[in-house]
Amino acid sequence: ADFFDFRESYPDYQSEGAAGGEEEEETVEKEDLRVTDDETQLVLPSGSRVGHRALQRYWRQNLVPSMSHRTTGREAVGRLMAQYKALGWTGNYGEAAQRKVRDMQFVQKLKTKQRMQMGVRANKLQAHFRSD
Numbered sequence: 001a002d003f004f005d006f007r008e009s010y011p012d013y014q015s016e017g018a019a020g021g022e023e024e025e026e027t028v029e030k031e032d033l034r035v036t037d038d039e040t041q042l043v044l045p046s047g048s049r050v051g052h053r054a055l056q057r058y059w060r061q062n063l064v065p066s067m068s069h070r071t072t073g074r075e076a077v078g079r080l081m082a083q084y085k086a087l088g089w090t091g092n093y094g095e096a097a098q099r100k101v102r103d104m105q106f107v108q109k110l111k112t113k114q115r116m117q118m119g120v121r122a123n124k125l126q127a128h129f130r131s132d
Contacts, residue, residue, distance in 0.1 A: 007013045034043040042050040051059045092100055 032045040040052045040055055
C-alpha cells in the first residue's frame with residue numbers, strides 16, 4: 001500500500017536539493033514486519049507494536065497498574081486491620097466476644113422498648129373520629 005509522504009509538512013524537513021548532503025532513507029522490508037495472530041497489531045522490527053485503529057479506545061486508556069502499590073509488613077497488616085474494623089470486627093475472642101454480644105442485645109432490646117413506649121404515647125394524642 002502506498003502512503004502519502006507528510007515529510008514536507010514537518011518544520012525541520014529540508015528538501016533533497018537544499019540539504020546539500022544526501023541522506024539515505026531508512027526503508028523497512030515487508031519481511032521484517034509481523035502481524036499478530038488475531039490481526040489487531042503490527043509488530044515492527046524494533047519490537048514495538050502498532051495497534052489497529054478499531055482498538056484505539058483501549059490503547060488510549062491510562063490504567064493504574066494494580067500491583068504498583070503493593071506494600072509489605074506492618075503497612076499491609078495495618079490496612080487490613082482498618083478494613084476489618086470498618087466491617088465491625090473488634091478483635092474480641094471467647095468470653096469477651098460473648099459479653100459484647102449480650103451487651104449489644106440488651107441495648108437493642110432497650111431501644112425497641114423505648115420506641116414502643118414513645119409510639120403508645122404518640123397514639124394517645126391522636127384525635128378520634130366520631131360519626132354522629
